[in-house]
Each structure stands twice: as C-alpha cells, then as structure tokens.
Amino acid sequence: MSRTLCAVILVLIVLHQDNWYWNDGRLVFGFIPIGLFYHACLSIAAAVVWWWATKYCWPTDSYLAAEEESR
Amino acid sequence: MTQLWIILGYLALLLILGLFASRFFRGTSSDYMVASHTIGPFLLLMSIFGTTMTAFALVGSSGEAYEEGIGVYGMLASSSGIIHSLCFFVLGIKLWGFGKRYGYRTQIQFFRERLESSGIGLLLFPILVGLVIPYLLIGVISSGVVIQNMTAGAFPKLFATESPATSGGIPTQWGSLLICLVVLIYVFLGGMRGTAWANAFQTMVFMLLGIVTFGVIANKLGGQASLWENLRVLGEAIPAEKATRTDMSKMKFFSYLLVPLSVGMFPHLFQHWLTAKSAKSFKLPVIAHPVFIMIVWVPCVLIGVWATSELVTIPPALRSRPNAILPFLVNSQAGPVLGGFLTAGILAAIMSSLDSQFLCLGTMFTHDIMGHYFDHEATDRRELALARGFIVIIVVITYLLSLLKPPSVFALGVWTFSGFSALTPLAFAALYWKRLTKWGAYASVLAAAASWGYFFSDAVGKAVQAGNPEPIRTYSLEVTLGGETYEVMSVAAIFLASVIAMVLVSLVTKPPGEETLKKFFS
Known part of the structure; x- marks a missing residue:
C-alpha cells in the first residue's frame, strides 16, 4: 500500500471524528441535520478515495499479474 | 394475511x-465452494x-x-x-x-x-x-x-x-x-x-x-x-x-x-x-x-x-x-x-x-x-x-x-464483531510482515481470546447483577487520562492486546523459512 494512500486514509479517519459538528443541530436543505449530512458526504468522499486508489495505487504484485494473465 | x-x-x-x-452448477467442489472463480464485479x-x-x-x-x-x-x-x-x-x-x-x-x-x-x-x-x-x-x-x-x-x-x-x-x-x-x-x-x-x-x-x-x-x-x-x-x-x-x-x-x-x-x-x-x-x-x-x-x-x-x-x-x-x-x-x-x-x-x-x-x-x-x-x-x-x-x-x-444472544452482536476485529491484525501481518512467526500468531490469537474472555465475563457479571442482558450490549471501559475519564469500547483493548502480543513474540522467535517467504512475498 503506497504512503500516499496511507496518508489519505488517515485524513479520512481524522475527518470522521468531526468534533466540530458534535453539538450543531442546524438543518441542511431544511431537513437533514448537519451531523448526518456531513457523514453522508464522508461516505461519498470515501468512495472517491477508493476510486482514486483503484486507479493509482492498484497492487502491482507479480503473482496477481500472473493470475490475471492465466485467466 | x-x-x-x-x-x-x-x-x-x-x-x-x-x-x-x-442448472449452471458444474458438479465440482470448486464450483460449489467458490463458484470456480467466475464472479464478476457487479455480482461480487x-x-x-x-x-x-x-x-x-x-x-x-x-x-x-x-x-x-x-x-x-x-x-x-x-x-x-x-x-x-x-x-x-x-x-x-x-x-x-x-x-x-x-x-x-x-x-x-x-x-x-x-x-x-x-x-x-x-x-x-x-x-x-x-x-x-x-x-x-x-x-x-x-x-x-x-x-x-x-x-x-x-x-x-x-x-x-x-x-x-x-x-x-x-x-x-x-x-x-x-x-x-x-x-x-x-x-x-x-x-x-x-x-x-x-x-x-x-x-x-x-x-x-x-x-x-x-x-x-x-x-x-x-x-x-x-x-x-x-x-x-x-x-x-x-x-x-x-x-x-x-x-x-x-x-x-x-x-x-x-x-x-x-x-x-x-x-x-x-x-x-x-x-x-x-x-x-x-x-x-x-x-x-x-x-x-x-x-x-x-x-x-x-x-x-x-x-x-x-x-x-x-x-x-x-x-x-x-x-x-x-x-x-x-x-x-x-x-x-x-x-x-x-x-x-x-x-x-x-x-x-x-x-x-x-x-x-x-x-x-x-x-x-x-x-x-x-x-x-x-x-x-x-x-x-x-x-x-x-x-x-x-x-x-x-x-x-x-x-x-x-435470552442475551442479541446483546452478543458487538462482541462477535469485536472478536473478529481483534483477529484482523493477524491477517494484515500475514500478508505484509515477513517477520510474523507462527508463535507470534499463536500469541496474538491467545491474547485476543483471553482479553475478550476477561471483558465478556465482566459484562456477563454485570448483566447477572442487573437482572437483564443490557450491560452485555452496552459494555464499555472507562479510561482516565490527565484527570479526565473517557468511555472506550472494549474492542480497543482487545485489539491492542492482540497486536502487542503478535509483534513482541514474533520478534523474539525464529522467522519463517526461506521457502515460505518466497511463496508469499516474492
């Protein structure tokens, strides 16, 4: 796993601990509490990170390549 | 109705x-157990x-x-x-x-x-x-x-x-x-x-x-x-x-x-x-x-x-x-x-x-x-x-x-997840750490089992005292740091015990053989 990916995952984990919205009850779009909206956005951010990881940090182990070729 | x-x-x-x-079954055990490695991205x-x-x-x-x-x-x-x-x-x-x-x-x-x-x-x-x-x-x-x-x-x-x-x-x-x-x-x-x-x-x-x-x-x-x-x-x-x-x-x-x-x-x-x-x-x-x-x-x-x-x-x-x-x-x-x-x-x-x-x-x-x-x-x-x-x-x-x-099977949910979580470092180490030894693995599994058993029996004791299974479901540890008391899930302690035991014992025991390292790390 690349160092960049480790760092990005660490950032996601830090962002997950959103102490800044802990006691904030504002509604986003008039119906969704901001704490819930933030974490829903974090789920989308996680998907984007994983898309990036599958594109740029795909494992390069030789045995995986061999298994792909043997198909 | x-x-x-x-x-x-x-x-x-x-x-x-x-x-x-x-009707698509090929009649082999490989097909029965792992679908002959044929599952594509969407089905997966x-x-x-x-x-x-x-x-x-x-x-x-x-x-x-x-x-x-x-x-x-x-x-x-x-x-x-x-x-x-x-x-x-x-x-x-x-x-x-x-x-x-x-x-x-x-x-x-x-x-x-x-x-x-x-x-x-x-x-x-x-x-x-x-x-x-x-x-x-x-x-x-x-x-x-x-x-x-x-x-x-x-x-x-x-x-x-x-x-x-x-x-x-x-x-x-x-x-x-x-x-x-x-x-x-x-x-x-x-x-x-x-x-x-x-x-x-x-x-x-x-x-x-x-x-x-x-x-x-x-x-x-x-x-x-x-x-x-x-x-x-x-x-x-x-x-x-x-x-x-x-x-x-x-x-x-x-x-x-x-x-x-x-x-x-x-x-x-x-x-x-x-x-x-x-x-x-x-x-x-x-x-x-x-x-x-x-x-x-x-x-x-x-x-x-x-x-x-x-x-x-x-x-x-x-x-x-x-x-x-x-x-x-x-x-x-x-x-x-x-x-x-x-x-x-x-x-x-x-x-x-x-x-x-x-x-x-x-x-x-x-x-x-x-x-x-x-x-x-x-x-x-x-x-x-x-x-x-x-x-x-x-x-x-x-x-x-x-x-x-x-009666308390529903309260066991988080405990089964905690048990599996504490074993996951072993899977990571087996794939990424050449120095992991069999004794390190034994130590990791035993430390996870022992600490899990200790906390679980404590939770059961509290449930018996309370007369309902709720304490098993809501069990957590209280950690005091710098005068402040924090509530922590028991999985954190079990996980830590498993990792420490695995690393320490692996470092003082004989590393895996060349053949094994070649098989999994070449």
Whole structure:
C-alpha cells in the first residue's frame, strides 16, 4: 500500500471524528441535520478515495499479474 | 394475511432462483465452494454488500437512531464505508490471488501454509466457528420474530398469544424453520453460485424497499402536499438532542472505528473474495460499498429520529423495544402491502448473510477438519458430498439452538464483531510482515481470546447483577487520562492486546523459512 494512500486514509479517519459538528443541530436543505449530512458526504468522499486508489495505487504484485494473465 | 402471501411469494421466488442457479452448477467442489472463480464485479459487489449488511441495517439502524440520535450513522455506517473498503482493497485482493494460485477455500488453509503450522488451524477453527454461531443465531431468531410480528392477526384463533402485537401471527419457531429451509435448499442446490445470485437479488430487494418505505413514511407523517415539504416539516420536528450527538461519548465514537475491521476476518467474506473472476473484479465493490451503505442507512436513521418527534406517537409498549419502531411505522402508516414487501426486504437482509455463513461453515468442516486430518485423498465427488452433509447438519444444529431462545444472544452482536476485529491484525501481518512467526500468531490469537474472555465475563457479571442482558450490549471501559475519564469500547483493548502480543513474540522467535517467504512475498 503506497504512503500516499496511507496518508489519505488517515485524513479520512481524522475527518470522521468531526468534533466540530458534535453539538450543531442546524438543518441542511431544511431537513437533514448537519451531523448526518456531513457523514453522508464522508461516505461519498470515501468512495472517491477508493476510486482514486483503484486507479493509482492498484497492487502491482507479480503473482496477481500472473493470475490475471492465466485467466 | 396480505403480508403472509407476499412473504411466501418472495420465498418462492428465491427458491426458483436457487433452482435456476443449480442448472449452471458444474458438479465440482470448486464450483460449489467458490463458484470456480467466475464472479464478476457487479455480482461480487452485490453479494459482498448483502453478506456484510444484516437485518440490523434496516431495523437496527432506525432503532438505534430512535435511541441515540443521528450519531449512529457516523459510529456504525460512515466508519464502515471507510474500513470495509480498506479491508477489501488491502486484504481481499491479495488473499484472492493466493487463494487462486494455491487452491485455498478457507482462511485456515492460508494461515496453515503461511505460518508453517498445522496447529494454528486447530486454534483458529473453534474460535472462528464460535464467533459465527451467535451471528447465525441472531439471523435465525430475528427471522422468526419478524414473520410473527408482521403476520399478527392472520390466524387469530390458531396462534393466539397474550400480546396483541404478536397474537395470530405465525409462531417464531415456524417462521425460523421456514427461513432455514429456504436458505438450506438454495445453498444445498446452488452452492456459492446460488448464494451469490440470491444475495445479489436480495440486496436489490432490500435497498429498493428501504427507499420506497422512506418516501411513503415521510409523506404519511409529514401531512403536506409534496415530499420536499414533508421532509422539511419532519426535519424541523427532530428534537435537538437527537439531531446532534450531545449525549454521545467522543472516545466511544472514535473507538468504534475498530469494530468494522471485523470484516477482515469474517470467514464467509473470505470465501466470497475467492469467488472473484479476477483481481479487477474488486474495483467496483471497493468503490461502491460506502455509497451503498449511505443509500441504505441515511433513510433509516432519519426515520428513527423522526419517530422521536412530537409528530409521531409511539405506543408506550414499543418505547423500550427500538427494533420494533420501523415495523410499527410501516404497519401504521403504509398498510399491509408495503408491510408485506418491507418484511420481504428485512428477510432478504437476514438471508443474504445466513446463506454465506452456512456455506462457509460447511466448507471449513470439509477442508479444515475432515480434509486436513481424516480424509486426505478425498475425491472431488466426496468433498462435495461432505460439504453438503455438513451444511445440513449446521442448519439443523442452528435451528435447534434457536429454539432454546438464548435470552442475551442479541446483546452478543458487538462482541462477535469485536472478536473478529481483534483477529484482523493477524491477517494484515500475514500478508505484509515477513517477520510474523507462527508463535507470534499463536500469541496474538491467545491474547485476543483471553482479553475478550476477561471483558465478556465482566459484562456477563454485570448483566447477572442487573437482572437483564443490557450491560452485555452496552459494555464499555472507562479510561482516565490527565484527570479526565473517557468511555472506550472494549474492542480497543482487545485489539491492542492482540497486536502487542503478535509483534513482541514474533520478534523474539525464529522467522519463517526461506521457502515460505518466497511463496508469499516474492
């Protein structure tokens, strides 16, 4: 796993601990509490990170390549 | 009665799917256990998602939100979106490669060869099976309870009970039996391919029904002309303490991040990873899993917090049973047809986990015990017969255990996840750390088991003292740092014990041989 990916995952984990919205009850779009909206956005951010990881940090182990070729 | 017909119709559809899948069965044990490594990205995504999401994703999420507020999404769902995909990416792809190259069907086969130790299998086997069984029991018992609640009133004279919420409903033991039989039939006939197809179908069912239920309930509760207006009215009615995390411990929230690591050691998920057609098949599951979690969880969490508002009247008898909130709202707001479909959706979520667990336990008994110790020269035909035989035995045993109705089995949920989480560092180390030794692995497993046992017995003691199983479910540790006391999940201590033991013992014992290192790290 690349160092960049480790760092990005660490950032996601830090962002997950959103102490800044802990006691904030504002509604986003008039119906969704901001704490819930933030974490829903974090789920989308996680998907984007994983898309990036599958594109740029795909494992390069030789045995995986061999298994792909043997198909 | 409408609900019952919809449930029966859904189960019949599932059986037809199982029979159809069996027509593609190639007759080999590899096809039965890992679908001959032919599952592509879409089926892999749906089957993995269906396996990791249980009925808790629908019923438990709304119930927990009713009790704890919106914080449950961050604690249980967005954390899983990050950590589950991490495990698929970091563990799943590599293990798929080794599984395909060396013919593994179970985790224990991999650990035995990587750690040059037959004994590690003997240590891991009872622990893995022991952790899967409560998980299975929760599914089997829940299915009976759901069917009874949702068919209440269908047979008022035949199945009368004292509670009006269940009177006239199909008795729990019959509902559980029906679900066990349906799952057994399609797993027995279709093996892993049938399981993957059924999981994909069931995942689509429970995702779609979750969204429909959300829209219908919002429109009924809000009482306004449009869905948008209804959402605004309901949003504004959420009590402040449920719209924030005022009552939630920050450290507990943080330490909960370790719980989703459990997927790294789920034996049934390992088997699903092995079904992939290629390493590239993992891309879609890795990317889409967090979004799928969001699609299922956000509507359920909102329904749970709406139920705490003044716009909704929850009967006093249900206030202490949060898992009954969603079925109650569906029954009272959406009528019997949607009620029937939602029941099918909940059963879909339950069965999409049960099938994989039954199949993986059958595979483990066949390979890790029979094949390894007694039946080295088993033919493919015999292996297949053994696996099917074991699956039947496991289903029968699980059903019989469910009849005992163990009172605290639901409280065990987080404990089984904690156990698997504490074993996940071993999987990481086995793939990425050459210096991991068999003694380090033994130390890690034993430290996890001992610390898990210590905390669990403490929780049981508190439950006995309190006279109810609640302390088992809510157990946490209090850590004092710099004069402040923090609430931490016990999984943090168990995980730490497992990692420290593994690293220290590995460093002072003989490293693995050259051949092994070449096999797994070249």
